[in-house]
Amino acid sequence: MCLWMLKFSVTQNKHMLPIKYDFTSPILTTRLERPLRERELRECNGCYNPNEDAIGNKESDLFLSEGDSWGFTSDEEFLEVIAAARSFSQSSENQDGIPVKQRLLVVANKLPVSAVRKGADSWQLEMSVGGLVTAVLGVKGFETRWIGWPGVNVSDEVGRRALTKKLSEKRCIPVFLNEDIVHQYYNGYCNNILWPHLHYLGLQPEDRLANTRCFESQFDAYIKANEMFAAVVNEHYGEGDVVWCHDYHLMFLPKCLKMYNKNMKVGWFLHTPFPSSEIYRTLPSRSELLRSILAADLVGFHTYDYVRHFVSACTRVLGLEGTPEGVEDHGKFTHVAAFPIGIDSNRFIRALELPQVRSHIKELQERFSGRKVMLGVDRLDMIKGIPQKILAFEKFLEENPDWHNKVVLLQIAVPTRTDVPEYQKLTSQVHEIVGRINGRFGTLTAVPIHHLDRSLDFHALCALYAVTDIALVTSLRDGMNLVSYEYVACQSSKKGVLILSEFAGAAQSLGAGAILVNPWNITEMAASIAYALNMPADEREKRHQHNFTHVTTHTAQEWAETFVSELNHTIAESQSTTKQVPPLFPVRTAIENYLKSNNRLIILGFNATLTDSGDYLGRKSDQIKEMEFRLHPDLKQPLEKLCNDLKTTVMVISGSDRSILDNNFRRYNIWLAAENGMFLRCTKEDWVTTIPEISNMEWVDSVKHVFEYFTERTPRSHFEVRQASLVWNYKFADIEFGRIQARDLLQHLWTGPISNANVDVVQGGRSVEVRAAGLTKGAAIERILGNIVHYKRMKTPIDYVLCIGHFLGKDEDIYKFFDPELPPEPTIMARAEVMRPVKVAVSKFAASKSGEEAYFTKGLRPSATSVWQPTSYNDSSPQDGSSVLDLSSENYFSCAVSRTQSAARYRLGSADNVVSFLKELAWCS
Ligand SMILES: O=P(O)(O)OC[C@H]1O[C@H](O[C@H]2O[C@H](CO)[C@@H](O)[C@H](O)[C@H]2O)[C@H](O)[C@@H](O)[C@@H]1O
Numbered sequence: 001m002c003l004w005m006l007k008f009s010v011t012q013n014k015h016m017l018p019i020k021y022d023f024t025s026p027i028l029t030t031r032l033e034r035p036l037r038e039r040e041l042r043e044c045n046g047c048y049n050p051n052e053d054a055i056g057n058k059e060s061d062l063f064l065s066e067g068d069s070w071g072f073t074s075d076e077e078f079l080e081v082i083a084a085a086r087s088f089s090q091s092s093e094n095q096d097g098i099p100v101k102q103r104l105l106v107v108a109n110k111l112p113v114s115a116v117r118k119g120a121d122s123w124q125l126e127m128s129v130g131g132l133v134t135a136v137l138g139v140k141g142f143e144t145r146w147i148g149w150p151g152v153n154v155s156d157e158v159g160r161r162a163l164t165k166k167l168s169e170k171r172c173i174p175v176f177l178n179e180d181i182v183h184q185y186y187n188g189y190c191n192n193i194l195w196p197h198l199h200y201l202g203l204q205p206e207d208r209l210a211n212t213r214c215f216e217s218q219f220d221a222y223i224k225a226n227e228m229f230a231a232v233v234n235e236h237y238g239e240g241d242v243v244w245c246h247d248y249h250l251m252f253l254p255k256c257l258k259m260y261n262k263n264m265k266v267g268w269f270l271h272t273p274f275p276s277s278e279i280y281r282t283l284p285s286r287s288e289l290l291r292s293i294l295a296a297d298l299v300g301f302h303t304y305d306y307v308r309h310f311v312s313a314c315t316r317v318l319g320l321e322g323t324p325e326g327v328e329d330h331g332k333f334t335h336v337a338a339f340p341i342g343i344d345s346n347r348f349i350r351a352l353e354l355p356q357v358r359s360h361i362k363e364l365q366e367r368f369s370g371r372k373v374m375l376g377v378d379r380l381d382m383i384k385g386i387p388q389k390i391l392a393f394e395k396f397l398e399e400n401p402d403w404h405n406k407v408v409l410l411q412i413a414v415p416t417r418t419d420v421p422e423y424q425k426l427t428s429q430v431h432e433i434v435g436r437i438n439g440r441f442g443t444l445t446a447v448p449i450h451h452l453d454r455s456l457d458f459h460a461l462c463a464l465y466a467v468t469d470i471a472l473v474t475s476l477r478d479g480m481n482l483v484s485y486e487y488v489a490c491q492s493s494k495k496g497v498l499i500l501s502e503f504a505g506a507a508q509s510l511g512a513g514a515i516l517v518n519p520w521n522i523t524e525m526a527a528s529i530a531y532a533l534n535m536p537a538d539e540r541e542k543r544h545q546h547n548f549t550h551v552t553t554h555t556a557q558e559w560a561e562t563f564v565s566e567l568n569h570t571i572a573e574s575q576s577t578t579k580q581v582p583p584l585f586p587v588r589t590a591i592e593n594y595l596k597s598n599n600r601l602i603i604l605g606f607n608a609t610l611t612d613s614g615d616y617l618g619r620k621s622d623q624i625k626e627m628e629f630r631l632h633p634d635l636k637q638p639l640e641k642l643c644n645d646l647k648t649t650v651m652v653i654s655g656s657d658r659s660i661l662d663n664n665f666r667r668y669n670i671w672l673a674a675e676n677g678m679f680l681r682c683t684k685e686d687w688v689t690t691i692p693e694i695s696n697m698e699w700v701d702s703v704k705h706v707f708e709y710f711t712e713r714t715p716r717s718h719f720e721v722r723q724a725s726l727v728w729n730y731k732f733a734d735i736e737f738g739r740i741q742a743r744d745l746l747q748h749l750w751t752g753p754i755s756n757a758n759v760d761v762v763q764g765g766r767s768v769e770v771r772a773a774g775l776t777k778g779a780a781i782e783r784i785l786g787n788i789v790h791y792k793r794m795k796t797p798i799d800y801v802l803c804i805g806h807f808l809g810k811d812e813d814i815y816k817f818f819d820p821e822l823p824p825e826p827t828i829m830a831r832a833e834v835m836r837p838v839k840v841a842v843s844k845f846a847a848s849k850s851g852e853e854a855y856f857t858k859g860l861r862p863s864a865t866s867v868w869q870p871t872s873y874n875d876s877s878p879q880d881g882s883s884v885l886d887l888s889s890e891n892y893f894s895c896a897v898s899r900t901q902s903a904a905r906y907r908l909g910s911a912d913n914v915v916s917f918l919k920e921l922a923w924c925s
């Protein structure tokens, strides 16, 4: 079962089971239980009731300050908005016991106002139109500030100061962008590249001479603008605040914010669709943007499809591990989930009772009496499918002459992004089609299409929603589409029909009550219009009721509440899990203690520890992958220095075979342990076997057959046959297909060739390895150590051990082997009983601090068996009676690279960090 299916079935089961809540438990066990509990609590407290009438808490109303009616034309409407919003307060108390609300910094490209300059230091503010604005108007229960671009270029200081002051009255904080940035960032990268791309309209070829299509300079402006937003957020951020970034304009913001303060609580929500990874991956800046979004703590989308696409893009483009809950990137987990937006439904329902709306309704009823009215309300944007809608209406008229003069289409087309040439072209195209159809089907007294290139005020819009018989939403792609929700909210008496594009996010929630259409299929849309016009009243009633229930119970307030509460919870959760994550490697202490010690052992992994990340082209390419790992070029000198230090023994232990280690390390005076320690050499000597007793390798051929079978069927996969192991590797294959194949391969192995064989199967990030049983780095290390001590004729005990690697879980027993604070490791002892005295000695020794006595009486002692016998070094001086480890806890440094779940004491983020550390260590010594 794939992960997605798993999530789905779990969720379904949860729904089916009666859930009992423990109201005293601070963190509930599942992501489903918590929101349910919160909803239940709200209902218990009487503060969650979509139809409630009471007046809300004025303080909680975003952007409403004293005596301000916010562009609402009456006091009633002003009160409407206040009343509509109920606060689910997240308040805590200050020292005086006065409740303090959590501050919410909403960051969006545009402030919810447009500023009009009235004089050198005087400004007038007007409400903006748009889905995001409408929804965030519903955010209550927080001390909210909105940070964004005021929509005008203000180049003088006087003007900026005056506008900042004016905006502060509305709890808005401006980000001033200059004209050139706005052109390149907003018109260019946001609206000419990202917007069409996210809506599946594809990328136009780059034209470096036309500045509307020059990806690189526009992307630079995009980054610059995001950095400017980040600077303003940072300036206003206070500890405990929640920062909620919105939309495709600010994809780079989470990363910038975390660079200011890694503890900032950052959520990012996308209002548009997130396209399939096959589309997304054509975007030139695909990786940078994904990585930046992943810097957020919580990432939200309108629908589960968009979540799936995003996680899949992270997997396919960045090669990261995706789960149903989110994405892991180098140990950092980002939660990803669907949060479908809603509307403030009460605001619309109540508006219908207002006198001015009633008068609009009356006027419209008289104007269109005797005719059915269909309504379209869209920004004049190519994603809204306005030409398709009009052409479908034309086809309907063509096919249904009986309806001529009996039906009219009112299309409100709100001008938007008028500086972008594509939008200008669309306006002319729509006018041309409307003109043609009206010419074709109109009469001297009536036309079938009323097309308005303008926006309407709230009252006029509500009236239109209420009187029309059908709403036509034909978006080619649309994040959600709030117009469809608003229409449903206003249709209580008329029970009009909603024709809704299956490509709008709203189709996921209103799909059952609406008539879903494919806007590219004009014939189907024309038939749907006919069906809707002729729909019997009982069917209309049922469909409407279905949608009305959804719209009134999934409100904007609840959307915002859920997102912010999930963000708070995600952070609390990650704080509780970070405790289990090893702390960062203490570079300073490791170096200081190294310098103070007399006989040091440095054990290093190879792959993903000392290797080059292969980032040759930097931002210019995320494609070039190493065919074979190679030592990071920056390590050459430091490694040489460390290896030549008489007080230091350096060893590289790896799963790789001997030739790879030889190729990379033959020039150093170093110890190499290939195939997880099965083979050992000092570069001055030959390879020797440390575990000669592995003899039964009968399983190899059958495992090889399985690997061959899967290699043939998994393009770009390969396998390696080593002395005591076989590894099937799919790091170059399609990541998702590779994972599916790996699961299948494992099943084949378990049920077939290795079911009775004495082997271990080890699953790597992009590999499956079958090894002779018990062959781990931890199991090999004691013999290796014996060989080294013997060969070097060590007289001074090892008093410092540094063990750094990106090891598989099974191989992490090597960290435990040395750890003076850990009890004996049963698996290691089980592997080779001869090691028992060693482990006991080491762990006993841990109880004491270093010292001569401890060294001779409690240290590591050679046992009487083969472990201690050098396998090839012809040296007869035994170490009997002497110990080789004098390791105090503070001189032991085990460190996992790019892993957060590890048995190591510490962690480092990447091979690059290891390289920097080793450079510094070599330099200091
Ligand atoms: O301000 P504009 O550039 O004219 O654009 C207005 C908004 O359009 C987009 O809205 C999206 O958000 C809606 C609410 O979530 C959703 O229903 C709709 O499907 C989306 O298209 C845009 O994402 C916003 O940033 C703009 O402000």
Ligand SMILES: O=c1ccn([C@@H]2O[C@H](COP(=O)(O)OP(=O)(O)O)[C@@H](O)[C@H]2O)c(=O)[nH]1
Pocket: 129, 130, 131, 132, 134, 377, 378, 379, 412, 414, 454, 455, 456, 457, 458, 461, 480, 481, 482, 483, 484, 486
């Ligand atoms: O003349 C108009 C037309 C539309 N709207 C509002 O614009 C928003 C459009 O949101 P939607 O999600 O449908 O699409 P978007 O424009 O955000 O892509 C809705 O809240 C409408 O009420 C408006 O206030 N006046």
